[in-house]
Amino acid sequence: MKDIAFPSCEECEIQSGFFCAFSKGLKKEIGQDKRHLKIKKGENLFTQGSHSIGLYCLYKGKVKLTKMGKDGKEQILRFSKPGDIIGYRSLLNQEAYQASATAIEDVYVCLILKETFLDMVDKNRSFSKNIINLLGDDLRSAEESIVGLSQKSVHERIAESLVLLINKYGYKKDGETINLKLSRSDIANLAATTQETAIRTLSKMEKEGYIMLNKKEILVPNFKKLMSGTTLFD
Incomplete structure (x- = not known):
């Protein structure tokens, strides 16, 4: 797996994604304690049932989120691209992951530690609002998926x-x-x-x-x- 250099959050070249809407000052604050991870193709960022240690922000590569049903069958929930954040619902709910995140090619991710993330939710209104918007999008997608399963070929x-x-x-x-x-x-x-x-x-x-x-x-x-x-x- 080829090594790459991670930029600082405020100098990140990704043009679209959750953190792109924030000021450089806020990005710098968020990135002060972040960790850089390199995950090989086929490996998991986290697995269903495990507990969260932080928020993952995808820098390079592609990730699929899957959920294992009671029948042992895997269901793909969605795919993620650079700029997407992963694992925020488990952080907010303080519960185990309800899905697994797997690298479908070599990926590079930034890990924002749990304490930093929850602190930003508590004290920054724009950060909290954007998280709420993401949760709303998730709910809409889930509702559309339910309709699709029952009404679409x-x-x-x-x-x-x-x-x-x-x-x-x-x-x-x-x-x-x-x-x-x-x-x-x-x-x-x-x-x-x-x-x-x-x-x-x-x-x-x-x-x-x-x-x-x-x-x-x-x-x-x-x-x-x-x-x-x-x-x-x-």
């Missing part, structure tokens, strides 16, 4: 998952390949379906011109056509 759920991934990670240099490799199992977990059903649906979507498949890579030759297979923004 597997085709719609897969198409919407791909659109959301494009919006989060964009494309590779060719302008068509989603900038994230996904196994068929990952896609099935995202769409809350079986791997066999996901494979059949992906094959049908490819035949109908929505996508093109290349092992773990998914090409989207026509974004508007993919969008037409969803109910997003209806």
Whole structure:
């Protein structure tokens, strides 16, 4: 795993993310006691059931958050990109993690210690407001997911998952390949379906011109056509 130098919080070059809205002074205060972590592909930042030691801010790489159901089946909750923060709900609730965070490529994260995070929540109104907004976004996403499971077809759920991934990670240099490799199992977990059903649906979507498949890579030759297979923004 190649070593890199972490910048200070106030000099971080990430242009979008939770901390980007704050002043350099506040960023400096937050980063005074932070830790720098390098996590290899396939390793966990934290696991479901463990207890929080701080807030993770993703600097480089990609992370997936998953929850293990009672049947032992993994469900992907969401993916994170540089600038995203991870683990704030467990910190606020003072409870064990309800999900696991796994590096899907080598990642670099900044760890803001629990005491620093909770102190900022207590004394800084803008910090608290932004955390509340994040919790509101989480609640809305959970509600939409519940509706999707009960009212949308597997085709719609897969198409919407791909659109959301494009919006989060964009494309590779060719302008068509989603900038994230996904196994068929990952896609099935995202769409809350079986791997066999996901494979059949992906094959049908490819035949109908929505996508093109290349092992773990998914090409989207026509974004508007993919969008037409969803109910997003209806």
